[in-house]
Amino acid sequence: MRIAFLDRDGTIVEDYKDELWSDVTEPVFLDGTIEGLKKIKQKGYEIIIITNQYLIDEEIISIEKYQSFTNKFLKILKDNGIQILDIFYCPHSRKGSCSCMKPKDGLVKMALEKYPEIDLEDCFIVGDSLCDVELGERLGIKTFGIGIGKKEGKTVVVDSLENVVRYL
Ligand SMILES: [Mg+2]
Numbered sequence: 384m385r386i387a388f389l390d391r392d393g394t395i396v397e398d399y400k401d402e403l404w405s406d407v408t409e410p411v412f413l414d415g416t417i418e419g420l421k422k423i424k425q426k427g428y429e430i431i432i433i434t435n436q437y438l439i440d441e442e443i444i445s446i447e448k449y450q451s452f453t454n455k456f457l458k459i460l461k462d463n464g465i466q467i468l469d470i471f472y473c474p475h476s477r478k479g480s481c482s483c484m485k486p487k488d489g490l491v492k493m494a495l496e497k498y499p500e501i502d503l504e505d506c507f508i509v510g511d512s513l514c515d516v517e518l519g520e521r522l523g524i525k526t527f528g529i530g531i532g533k534k535e536g537k538t539v540v541v542d543s544l545e546n547v548v549r550y551l
């Protein structure tokens with residue numbers, strides 16, 4: 384099974400400054416994202432979201448709020464005919480030392496444990512932060528940075544999720 388490991392905030396939906404997230408209740412999908420997700424699935428990839436949500440443990444948003452946002456997010460995607468295989472999130476504070484906060488590979492490891500049929504070599508990752516790009520390069524998989532790359536890495540810099548499709 385081939386997976387598109389996708390960041391959520393700033394990649395699929397609008398991102399905000401940390402302190403503003405406490406007022407956010409509705410996901411705002413970025414332009415072209417719905418089309419992009421459809422095309423990624425048409426290319427034969429399942430979608431797994433991997434997202435750092437340190438705002439939970441840092442008490443800017445509650446776990447209930449995270450879950451309600453996630454339910455709305457999934458409902459909108461479902462209404463558009465897009466099924467997400469799974470979501471793995473890191474709720475831990477930046478002050479801690481968990482093993483799942485990107486660029487650490489814990490979230491991807493959880494996915495591999497839950498879905499042993501994943502062929503990691505055939506997967507790719509997309510994100511808009513350095514942590515996403517670093518994780519992709521650490522895993523040695525195809526890595527797309529939305530508006531971000533690394534000097535000496537192999538990351539392909541794109542301007543949106545939809546534009547990833549042309550490289551698949
Ligand atoms: Mg992001």
Ligand SMILES: [Zn+2]
Binds near residue numbers: 474483484
């Ligand atoms: Zn964590």
